[in-house]
Amino acid sequence: MALTPQNSEAFMREVDEAVRQDQLLTFWERYGRLTLALVVLGLAAFGGWLYWQHYSKTQSEAVSEQMDTVLTTAAGGGTPDAKQLETLTKASQPGYRAAALLTQAGVASRKGDSKGAIALYTAIAADTKLDQPYRDLALIRQTALEFESLKPQQVLDRLKPLAVEGAPWFGSAGELVAIAYMKMGKADLAGPMFAGLAKDANVPESIRSRARQMAGVMGIDAVEVPTETTEG
Numbered sequence: 001m002a003l004t005p006q007n008s009e010a011f012m013r014e015v016d017e018a019v020r021q022d023q024l025l026t027f028w029e030r031y032g033r034l035t036l037a038l039v040v041l042g043l044a045a046f047g048g049w050l051y052w053q054h055y056s057k058t059q060s061e062a063v064s065e066q067m068d069t070v071l072t073t074a075a076g077g078g079t080p081d082a083k084q085l086e087t088l089t090k091a092s093q094p095g096y097r098a099a100a101l102l103t104q105a106g107v108a109s110r111k112g113d114s115k116g117a118i119a120l121y122t123a124i125a126a127d128t129k130l131d132q133p134y135r136d137l138a139l140i141r142q143t144a145l146e147f148e149s150l151k152p153q154q155v156l157d158r159l160k161p162l163a164v165e166g167a168p169w170f171g172s173a174g175e176l177v178a179i180a181y182m183k184m185g186k187a188d189l190a191g192p193m194f195a196g197l198a199k200d201a202n203v204p205e206s207i208r209s210r211a212r213q214m215a216g217v218m219g220i221d222a223v224e225v226p227t228e229t230t231e232g
Contacts, residue, residue, distance in 0.1 A: 066084055066087075066088060069084070079107060080103065080107065085100055085103060085104055085107075086104075088100035089101050089104060094129060094130055094131065095131070095134075097130070098124065098130045098131065098134035099134075101120060101123075101124050101138075102124065102134065102137065102138060102141075104120060105117045105120035105121050105124065105138070105141065106141075108120060109141075109145065114145050117141075117145060118142055118145050118146060121138045121139070121141050121142035121145070122138075122142055124138035125138040125139040125142060133168055133169075136162055136168070136169055136173075137169060137172075139158060139159070139162075140159065140162065140169055140172045140173050140176070143155060143158050143159060143176060144172075144176060147176065147179075152180040152181070152183045152184045153180075153184075155176055155177065155179075155180040156177060156180055156181075159173040159176055159177050159180075160173075160177055163176075163177040163178075163193070165196055165200060166202075170197070170200065170202070170203060171197060171200070171202075171203035171204050171207040171208075172207070174193055174196065174197050174203075174207075174211075175197060175207055175210070175211065177193060178190045178193035178194050178197070178211070178214070181193065187218055190214075190218065191215060191218040191219070191220045192220070194211040194212075194214040194215040194218065194220070195211070195215045195220050195221075197211035198211040198212040198215055
């Protein structure tokens, strides 16, 4: 029996649908497991990423609390827990690690272990994975501990780049540089350095006070006189 146009169209739709189903079945048989595996892996990876974000935040908060405890103890003149401090020196966060290493070196210095403290400061100063301000501070403290055994020129070579007004460690570096100039008999360079330290409001007051006295001894007036304003 011949098919009418309507029946022919319906038949072709059924054939087309059967072909699509057959193609889908063939695709699933070939790639279904792989596709499912990729979906599962994708979900697992996303879940793992979410977990890692949570874990990292939790760990960071824990490390922050430990660091706060260590710094508070050290600032108060106490001795931080050795195991806790050692753990912090291996922290994945460079800032916490640097602070812990500097604290560890400071504790050694306070206990009279200059050799151990110098070794720690030297290692910090050479660690390129730490931010430069931490390394600079370590170099200054290392130089301060070694000062008497160093030649004045060695002190200048190390710290002169840091003894610049506006630099973060101008106070500590500048004072050592000024003393090195004095040991070299270069009062013309030491005097202005002391005067600059005495007048810099960003320099710690203890250093400013010593610098003011040294400048005065060298005949340089480093006392700031408030500018008087006149009313018109």
